[in-house]
Amino acid sequence: MLVSDLIKKPLVKVPCAIIERGGKVLAAQRSAHGSLPMKWEFPGGKLEEGESEVECLVREIREELSVEVVVEDRLPVTNRDDIGRMIQLVPFICQLVTDEIILTEHEQIFWLTPDELPALDWAEADRDVLQNYFEHLAGRRIRPIQRLNRRKPDIFPTSPGKIE
Numbered sequence: 001m002l003v004s005d006l007i008k009k010p011l012v013k014v015p016c017a018i019i020e021r022g023g024k025v026l027a028a029q030r031s032a033h034g035s036l037p038m039k040w041e042f043p044g045g046k047l048e049e050g051e052s053e054v055e056c057l058v059r060e061i062r063e064e065l066s067v068e069v070v071v072e073d074r075l076p077v078t079n080r081d082d083i084g085r086m087i088q089l090v091p092f093i094c095q096l097v098t099d100e101i102i103l104t105e106h107e108q109i110f111w112l113t114p115d116e117l118p119a120l121d122w123a124e125a126d127r128d129v130l131q132n133y134f135e136h137l138a139g140r141r142i143r144p145i146q147r148l149n150r151r152k153p154d155i156f157p158t159s160p161g162k163i164e
């Protein structure tokens with residue numbers, strides 16, 4: 001076992017938003033300054049003490065994009081081994097509730113179809129987020145078919161018995 005395996009790094013949770021609108025997804029480019037300069041990411045940020053993941057995400061999206069979102073499905077987390085810490089991305093699918101986006105931190109944003117997303121220069125941990133998102137989308141496409149094939153629900157689950 002490596003010594004580094006014995007030293008537990010602090011875990012930094014980072015809820016991030018896969019914001020969907022009209023079949024497109026918002027990708028945001030980090031600024032030229034700070035960590036991962038000019039890399040593409042899903043907007044979000046570090047969880048603060050006493051906050052839930054969803055509260056954090058709603059706050060971060062307000063701060064970074066000046067919009068409101070409704071938070072929907074939580075996708076699997078992905079981890080990034082960083083210097084002195086483990087970054088844990090916690091992605092949520094979100095829908096936009098308000099329209100006008102004002103960027104306060106990011107260099108720029110793109111609205112892209114899921115097919116177009118992989119072409120960007122993503123932060124490393126986001127590659128796994130993308131993969132999980134694509135699996136989620138595939139599940140969404142399968143579910144309506146399953147619904148069609150499902151036999152009609154029984155109005156009377158087993159035997160209706162005697163109706164008074």
Ligand SMILES: Nc1nc2c([nH]c(=O)n2[C@@H]2O[C@H](COP(=O)(O)OP(=O)(O)OP(=O)(O)O)[C@@H](O)[C@H]2O)c(=O)[nH]1
Nearest residue numbers: 014016034035036041042043044045046087123125126
């Ligand atoms: N919001 C967000 N952060 C990400 C993503 N991928 C990824 O590795 N990160 C990392 O997770 C951390 C999020 O912190 P933050 O949004 O508060 O950004 P920051 O530049 O202030 O953080 P830092 O200076 O501590 O690195 C950053 O280190 C960022 O590089 C992502 O998709 N979205």
